[in-house]
Amino acid sequence: MNYKQLGDTKVKIAEIGQGTWQYRGGVGPLKVGISLGATHIDTAEMYGTEETVGEAIADERDKVFLSTKVSPSHIHHDDLIKAAEASLRRLGIKTIDLYMIHWPNPSIPIKESMSAMEELLRQGKIKHIGVSNFSVEELKAAQKALSFSSNKIVSNQVEYNLNNREIEEDLVPYCKKEKITIIAYSPLARGQISTNSKKNDELLEGIAKKNNKTKAQVILNFVTREENVIAIPKANNEDHVRENCAASGWRLSEEDIRKIDEAF
Numbered sequence: 001m002n003y004k005q006l007g008d009t010k011v012k013i014a015e016i017g018q019g020t021w022q023y024r025g026g027v028g029p030l031k032v033g034i035s036l037g038a039t040h041i042d043t044a045e046m047y048g049t050e051e052t053v054g055e056a057i058a059d060e061r062d063k064v065f066l067s068t069k070v071s072p073s074h075i076h077h078d079d080l081i082k083a084a085e086a087s088l089r090r091l092g093i094k095t096i097d098l099y100m101i102h103w104p105n106p107s108i109p110i111k112e113s114m115s116a117m118e119e120l121l122r123q124g125k126i127k128h129i130g131v132s133n134f135s136v137e138e139l140k141a142a143q144k145a146l147s148f149s150s151n152k153i154v155s156n157q158v159e160y161n162l163n164n165r166e167i168e169e170d171l172v173p174y175c176k177k178e179k180i181t182i183i184a185y186s187p188l189a190r191g192q193i194s195t196n197s198k199k200n201d202e203l204l205e206g207i208a209k210k211n212n213k214t215k216a217q218v219i220l221n222f223v224t225r226e227e228n229v230i231a232i233p234k235a236n237n238e239d240h241v242r243e244n245c246a247a248s249g250w251r252l253s254e255e256d257i258r259k260i261d262e263a264f
């Protein structure tokens with residue numbers, strides 16, 4: 001497993017982590033993932049999976065980088081503090097490694113939400129502040145809303161896969177410049193490993209065969225080709241977990257990347 005720098009911090013985070021939206025695998029697959037280096041586990045108060053994640057990491061908390069999210073309806077100051085405390089209880093941990101605003105909420109001033117985030121940092125209840133589904137403009141506003149220059153937005157979790165490469169236009173370059181990690185969600189397009197195009201499927205199969213990898217591994221490797229991008233595929237199935245972990249630790253050639261880039 002390859003590890004990448006988280007934002008502008010000294011923390012290293014797994015290139016392939018484990019998502020838990022609609023996760024129903026119990027503790028097994030998550031533990032297999034941790035043993036293979038997929039130590040970044042992503043959840044959210046909205047997913048209803050925090051208890052399971054807590055159970056899976058209980059005896060190996062130190063190995064895991066745990067991220068969770070506050071729902072957009074809970075980002076008034078006091079609500080956000082309460083939401084974080086409830087997540088900590090459900091997860092059975094003392095500190096959340098990365099706490100994110102799940103979606104922007106234009107009806108609540110971002111300054112108010114960020115002041116609560118900074119309070120949680122001061123109290124040691126969270127280690128890092130992140131956002132999710134924020135555009136470049138929303139991200140800039142969130143960065144500006146922080147009161148202390150030492151406090152930073154370290155990551156933005158957004159959809160990124162072969163069917164949706166929108167973020168390459170503005171978000172990826174902006175985040176690179178600002179040293180913000182992009183956490184790619186739905187990196188396997190929610191399990192659509194096969195595309196609508198026979199030609200594109202054959203291309204991916206050819207590249208997979210040549211590299212002695214699978215299509216899913218080629219896709220995940222492509223998604224994480226930039227230094228500031230990591231991914232969080234979700235897998236109920238232990239074999240999928242093993243396959244996804246082995247999508248890291250090697251790199252597609254420039255030529256293979258160019259071919260995929262042109263095809264999708």
Ligand SMILES: NC(=O)c1ccc[n+]([C@@H]2O[C@H](COP(=O)([O-])OP(=O)(O)OC[C@H]3O[C@@H](n4cnc5c(N)ncnc54)[C@H](OP(=O)(O)O)[C@@H]3O)[C@@H](O)[C@H]2O)c1
Pocket residue numbers: 018019020021022042043102132133157158184185186187188189190191192193216217232233234235236237238239240241243244
């Ligand atoms: N911030 C947000 O708003 C947001 C939104 C969506 C998702 N997320 C996060 O991102 C995570 C991942 O996204 P996602 O769950 O939407 O989609 P995904 O990871 O792209 O796809 C999950 C689907 O792919 C299948 N799969 C996994 N590995 C596979 C493999 N190697 N080969 C074939 N199929 C494979 C899974 O099957 P099995 O389960 O049967 O193994 C599941 O059906 C979520 O769990 C969540 O943590 C965040």
